[in-house]
Amino acid sequence: MYSVTNTSSKGTFLVIDDEPDILDAIARLFRKDYEVLTAQTVAEAWELIESHNVEVVMTDQRMPKMSGIEFLAELRKTHPHIVRVLFTGYSNISDVIDAINEGHVYRYISKPWKPVELRLFVAQAFEFYRSLRERDELLKQLRLANDLLEQQNALLSAANAELKMLDRVKNVFMEVVSHELNTPIAIVFGYTFLLRKELNDNLSSVASKALAGIDSSAVRLKNISNRIFKMLAEESPSATLDLEWVDLRKFVSSLHDQIDPFLQKRNQTLETTIAAEARSILADEDKLNDMCLNLLMNAIKFSYDDQAISLEIAPDKDDQELLTITVRDNGIGIPDEDIAQIFDVFFSTFNSGHHSSGQFEFGKRGIGLGLSVAKRFAEMHGGYIKVDSQEGRGSLFTVYLPIQPDSAITSPHADTHAQHAPH
Ligand SMILES: Nc1ncnc2c1ncn2[C@@H]1O[C@H](COP(=O)(O)OP(=O)(O)OP(=O)(O)O)[C@@H](O)[C@H]1O
Ligand SMILES: [Mg+2]
Numbered sequence: 001m002y003s004v005t006n007t008s009s010k011g012t013f014l015v016i017d018d019e020p021d022i023l024d025a026i027a028r029l030f031r032k033d034y035e036v037l038t039a040q041t042v043a044e045a046w047e048l049i050e051s052h053n054v055e056v057v058m059t060d061q062r063m064p065k066m067s068g069i070e071f072l073a074e075l076r077k078t079h080p081h082i083v084r085v086l087f088t089g090y091s092n093i094s095d096v097i098d099a100i101n102e103g104h105v106y107r108y109i110s111k112p113w114k115p116v117e118l119r120l121f122v123a124q125a126f127e128f129y130r131s132l133r134e135r136d137e138l139l140k141q142l143r144l145a146n147d148l149l150e151q152q153n154a155l156l157s158a159a160n161a162e163l164k165m166l167d168r169v170k171n172v173f174m175e176v177v178s179h180e181l182n183t184p185i186a187i188v189f190g191y192t193f194l195l196r197k198e199l200n201d202n203l204s205s206v207a208s209k210a211l212a213g214i215d216s217s218a219v220r221l222k223n224i225s226n227r228i229f230k231m232l233a234e235e236s237p238s239a240t241l242d243l244e245w246v247d248l249r250k251f252v253s254s255l256h257d258q259i260d261p262f263l264q265k266r267n268q269t270l271e272t273t274i275a276a277e278a279r280s281i282l283a284d285e286d287k288l289n290d291m292c293l294n295l296l297m298n299a300i301k302f303s304y305d306d307q308a309i310s311l312e313i314a315p316d317k318d319d320q321e322l323l324t325i326t327v328r329d330n331g332i333g334i335p336d337e338d339i340a341q342i343f344d345v346f347f348s349t350f351n352s353g354h355h356s357s358g359q360f361e362f363g364k365r366g367i368g369l370g371l372s373v374a375k376r377f378a379e380m381h382g383g384y385i386k387v388d389s390q391e392g393r394g395s396l397f398t399v400y401l402p403i404q405p406d407s408a409i410t411s412p413h414a415d416t417h418a419q420h421a422p423h
Contacts (some may be wrong), residue, residue: 005301005361006359008013008032010033011033011037011055011056011126011334012034012035012052012053012054012056012130013034013036013054013055013056013058013122013126014037014038014039014045014048014049014052014054014056015027015036015037015038015039015057015058015059015060016038016039016040016042016044016045016057016059016060016063016068016071017038017040017059017060018040018041018043018060018063018064019060022060023038023040026038026058026118027397029115029118029119030119030122033119033123034056034122035052037048037198039053040062042063042065042066042130042330043062044342045059045071047056049075049079049082051306052406054079054274055074055081055082055083055126055129055251056082056083056085056125056129057072057082057084057085057124058085058086058087058088058122058125059071059072059085059086060086060088060089060090061082061087061089061095061096062088062089062392065361068086068087068088068293069086069095069096069099069104069105069409072084072099072104072105073102073104076103076104078175078188078330080254081132081133081136082129082130083106083125083126083128083129083132084104084105084106085105085106085108085109085121085122085125086099086105086107086108086110086395087108087109087110087113087169088108088110088111089110089112097112097305105125106125106128107125109121113168115116130278137332140328140355142175155243157365163307171232171235172202174228174231174232175229175232177224177225177228177230178225178228179229180225180234181221181222181224182222182225185221185222185225186217186283187296188214188218189215189218190351191353192211192214192215192218193244195211195245196211201360202415213387214410217303227370227373228367228369230372230373231345231369231372231376232378233379234373234377235376239379239380241281241283241284241287241288241380241405242284242285243282243284243405244282244283244285245280245281245282246280246281246282246283246285246288247272247279247280248278248279248280248281248313249274249279249306251285251288252287252313252399254289255289255292255293255296255311256270256272256303257269258289258293259296259297259300262297262300262360263300263309265305265360266300266303266305266360266361266362267305267306268300268303268305268306268307268309269308269309270296270308270309270310270311271308271309271310271311271313272311272312272313273310273312273314274312274313274314275312275313276281276321276411277314277315278313278314278315280407281323281401281403281404282378282403282404283381283401283405284380284381285382287377287380288377288381288401290373290377291325291373291374291377291378292311292325292327292399294313294370294371294373294374295325295327295370295374295399296309296327297360297370298326298327298329298370298371298395298397299328299329299331299395299397300360300362301334301360301363301364302329302331302332302333302362302363302367302395303329303330303331303362303394304332305329305362307327307330307331308330309325309327309329309423310326310327310328310329311325311326312324312325312326312328313325313326314326315403319354320384320403321402321403322337322400322401322402322403323400323401323402323403324398324399325399325401326396326397326398326399326400327396327397328394328395328397329394329395330393330394331394331395332363332391332392332394333390333392333393333394333395334387334389334391334395336391339387339389342371342387343371343372343375344367344368344372345368345372346367346369346372347368347370347371347372347412357400360380371385374399378399378400378401381401381402382401382402382406383399383401383402383405384400385397385398385399385400386398386400
């Protein structure tokens with residue numbers, strides 16, 4: 001016969017002994033602290049284990065059909081989480097030690113016991129059960145978190161691989177486009193040249209206009225192809241600077257000459273100011289020129305006819321080692337939401353309807369390479385670009401460049417140029 005002392009929400013304690021008196025004594029001792037189940041045979045014990053959430057099992061070693069150790073060894077296989085305790089009166093102590101060493105039994109207590117000792121002993125067994133459960137629960141959570149992390153890692157790696165692949169495809173695509181465009185463009189130029197030569201001065205006004213149109217379209221195509229090619233070359237990590245001392249007055253005058261035709265067509269003016277202290281800068285002149293041209297051409301395109309644009313060069317107020325080149329316009333300005341992206345490659349407000357190959361006409365957006373190239377060039381010099389713009393009011397682009405970039409110390413070209421700045 002087995003019995004149950006029902007005090008739910010307490011830990012469940014199963015005691016097995018073939019002597020009913022001992023079972024009664026133990027049940028009385030523990031009924032306040034645990035739900036105590038008692039069984040006189042192993043068969044009864046199995047029934048209770050199957051029907052209850054037993055946490056600690058304590059069994060006598062001397063049982064009729066099966067020893068306590070054998071039973072606990074079986075229990076370990078089927079219910080490894082139950083804490084197994086053995087008590088034994090006459091002791092075959094070496095069997096008990098083996099059982100503990102083999103892990104079948106958590107602890108043993110010898111009969112007769114003092115009630116205080118037994119209480120402490122059983123309390124420790126329950127405590128052990130709880131710490132094991134907590135450990136298992138923590139491990140489970142850790143495993144879950146780990147799985148989640150692994151899944152997210154796998155997703156990130158996949159996304160990363162895809163991005164790298166797309167970037168490669170983009171570069172290869174652009175390389176092919178810019179390369180493949182060159183041949184047909186050269187052929188178009190060749191044919192217009194031939195036609196002009198063939199017809200000599202006998203071109204009708206329609207034919208002359210058509211040829212001029214073909215030529216200017218081919219020039220635009222060539223410009224686009226060149227810019228893509230340039231951007232790809234500068235994106236490469238091996239891109240280097242060809243540093244030399246650039247006389248700022250000569251430089252500005254050359255810039256002015258280059259954009260003058262466009263200023264005239266838009267009836268715009270360029271005001272230039274060069275601070276007396278700003279004489280020269282150690283820079284890659286071609287890149288410096290490209291950088292400023294891009295900013296100035298933007299100012300022209302995004303300003304209205306008849307407006308003034310300004311270019312100012314001066315040492316930075318806070319840092320005399322820096323030169324600032326400022327291009328200001330009073331044109332259409334840039335919406336706040338676009339500011340963060342205008343330096344991105346191919347950003348030209350991402351509206352294909354706005355794209356046009358126009359170089360200077362009002363509001364004509366290009367392929368969106370100008371600012372990203374300018375930013376890249378500024379960074380190659382150890383500098384940066386800032387923009388301050390208000391929609392409807394105009395824009396202010398400021399390039400900050402070190403007057404003598406650090407790379408001048410290591411650049412192979414630098415030694416010859418860097419030693420004496422022309423003043
Ligand atoms: N001064 C400016 N005023 C207003 N908007 C500007 C100005 N400069 C640049 N932007 C905005 O930033 C975008 C990106 O400029 P970016 O110079 O990179 O490209 P783009 O001029 O359109 O084409 P590209 O320079 O390649 O011919 C422009 O399309 C325009 O929307
Ligand atoms: Mg531009």
